[in-house]
Amino acid sequence: MSRIAPLVKKLIGTEDADDLMLEILEALTETTSSPEAGKFYTFVYKPKTPGLRYDANPLVAVTGVYSWGFSGINFHWQEQRQYTSGEIIGPLHIVNQNEVGDLRRLPFGRIRINN
Numbered sequence: 793m794s795r796i797a798p799l800v801k802k803l804i805g806t807e808d809a810d811d812l813m814l815e816i817l818e819a820l821t822e823t824t825s826s827p828e829a830g831k832f833y834t835f836v837y838k839p840k841t842p843g844l845r846y847d848a849n850p851l852v853a854v855t856g857v858y859s860w861g862f863s864g865i866n867f868h869w870q871e872q873r874q875y876t877s878g879e880i881i882g883p884l885h886i887v888n889q890n891e892v893g894d895l896r897r898l899p900f901g902r903i904r905i906n907n
Contacts, residue, residue, distance in 0.1 A: 794888070794890055794891045794894045795819045795820060795888075795891060796816065796819060796820075796891045796894035796895055796898070797894055798819075799812070799815055799816065799819065799894070799898060800894050800897050800898060803897070803898065807899070809849060809899060809900050809901060809902040810848075810849070810902060812898055812899065812900040813834075813836070813849040813900045813902070816834060816885070816895070816898065816900060817834075817836075817885055820834065820885035820886065820887060820891075821885075822885070822886040823883035823884060823885050823886060824883060824884050824886060825883055825884065826857075827854045827857055827862045827864075827884055828854065828857065829854050829855060829856055829857055829862075830853075830854065831853075831854055831886070832851070832852065832853050832854075832886070832887035832888070832889065832891075832892055833851075833852055833854065833864075833884040833885060833886060833887060834849065834850065834851045834852070834884075834885050834887055834895065835850065835852075835880050835881070835882065835883070835884045835885060836848060836849065836880070836881040836882055837849075837850055837875060837879060837880055837881065838879055838881055838906075839876070839879050839906050840876075840878075840879060840906075841906060842906055842907065843905065843906060844905070844906045845903065845904070845905050845906075846903070846904060846905075846906060847866055847868050847869060847873075847901050847902060847903055847904075848902040848903075848904055849868075849900050849901055849902045850866045850867075850868060850873070850875070850901070851866065851867040851868060851887065851892070851895050851896070851900075851901070852864035852865065852866050852867070852873070852875070853865045853867070853892075855872065860876055860877065861874065861875045861876040861877040861878075861879075861880075862874075862875055862877075863875070867892070867895075867896055868901030868903070
């Protein structure tokens with residue numbers, strides 16, 4: 793059973809992305825600090841690069857793990873992105889494959905410009 797399905801059922805369409813993210817993080821209690829290629833994660837992200845357009849609440853399928861962090865497909869952008877370990881706030885929340893579809897139904901992506 794998807795841990796995210798109850799959130800999808802109570803969605804009314806006026807939720808704030810950050811409030812949804814808090815509920816998602818509460819539901820996804822299994823965490824790690826070491827991502828693996830081929831796995832799915834969500835996390836809070838704040839880059840250092842000024843002027844960079846970024847997703848503060850990414851949902852990512854990891855494609856490569858490196859000494860500096862990892863790369864992966866961000867489902868909110870539908871493209872490959874890179875994530876530096878030092879810019880991830882808190883742990884990576886592990887998403888099971890059967891939960892990806894439910895998470896894609898929730899509007900929790902938060903696109904911002906870094907100041």
